[in-house]
Amino acid sequence: MDLDFSEDEIRRYSRHILLADVGGIGQAKLKAAKVLVIGAGGLGSPLVLYLAAAGIGTIGIVDDDVVELSNLQRQVAHTTARIGVPKVASAAEAAHALNPGVTIEPHATRLTADNALDLIRRYDLVCDGTDNFATRFLVADACALARRTLVSAAVLRFEGQLSVFKPHEGGPCYRCLYAEAPPPGAVPTCSEAGVLGAVTGVMGTLQATEVLKEILGIGESLCGRLLIWDALATRFRTVKLRPDPHCALCSPEATIHDLSAHRDVAAPVCAV
Numbered sequence: 001m002d003l004d005f006s007e008d009e010i011r012r013y014s015r016h017i018l019l020a021d022v023g024g025i026g027q028a029k030l031k032a033a034k035v036l037v038i039g040a041g042g043l044g045s046p047l048v049l050y051l052a053a054a055g056i057g058t059i060g061i062v063d064d065d066v067v068e069l070s071n072l073q074r075q076v077a078h079t080t081a082r083i084g085v086p087k088v089a090s091a092a093e094a095a096h097a098l099n100p101g102v103t104i105e106p107h108a109t110r111l112t113a114d115n116a117l118d119l120i121r122r123y124d125l126v127c128d129g130t131d132n133f134a135t136r137f138l139v140a141d142a143c144a145l146a147r148r149t150l151v152s153a154a155v156l157r158f159e160g161q162l163s164v165f166k167p168h169e170g171g172p173c174y175r176c177l178y179a180e181a182p183p184p185g186a187v188p189t190c191s192e193a194g195v196l197g198a199v200t201g202v203m204g205t206l207q208a209t210e211v212l213k214e215i216l217g218i219g220e221s222l223c224g225r226l227l228i229w230d231a232l233a234t235r236f237r238t239v240k241l242r243p244d245p246h247c248a249l250c251s252p253e254a255t256i257h258d259l260s261a262h263r264d265v266a267a268p269v270c271a272v
């Protein structure tokens with residue numbers, strides 16, 4: 001592993017390097033890591049900023065939207081001056097302003113059944129910050145098939161959820177938790193039901209923390225547990241998740257072996 005840091009890097013990451021669980025070796029792991037962030041919105045904003053600040057060497061960002069005025073109540077990687085700019089370009093600019101030493105790979109495209117596996121295989125770990133079930137299931141299926149760890153967060157109104165899915169290491173997958181996507185319209189999205197902006201900031205920051213833990217291999221993984229945060233009650237709780245022995249994606253009875261089922265789904269891919 002390349003432990004050759006410049007003087008500026010040693011100064012920039014000194015508060016990491018001081019941590020016994022991180023140190024120079026941990027910082028080198030972060031520098032070598034390639035993380036894909038799907039959705040440059042309310043969750044993606046703190047994710048991209050904290051991953052860039054932490055010195056994740058390569059950060060891919062997938063989003064095909066442009067910055068809109070109604071995004072700025074929560075999507076803090078963007079600015080009023082960048083309304084109309086593609087979100088991947090805006091997020092890349094914010095990340096580079098914070099840390100010019102990291103490589104940002106903007107993918108100004110919609111994640112589809114045709115490009116998901118190819119994109120996901122280029123990275124070590126994937127974070128889902130999207131706002132609709134069709135994309136969440138596509139990401140979850142693609143990550144399981146590509147054997148990539150998925151750090152998944154979701155927010156709605158005043159509540160957030162977070163988990164880590166590693167079916168390739170024996171943990172449950174997203175479909176062990178939710179077998180099927182609810183029919184369109186059954187569960188409201190943030191654009192329909194609203195979300196308190198700061199809630200996305202907290203959940204995206206928790207998500208970034210779990211990404212760093214997974215890369216560093218420290219602490220207790222959130223794999224096999226679902227964190228639920230009720231912001232109004234200021235209450236966190238964690239429920240256990242177990243692999244579903246009949247799961248269509250990760251069990252011996254699996255029926256999902258490719259992404260073909262996602263080809264017929266025409267869903268908007270917007271970040272929270």
Ligand SMILES: [Zn+2]
Pocket residue numbers: 167172173174175176243244247248249250251
């Ligand atoms: Zn499963």
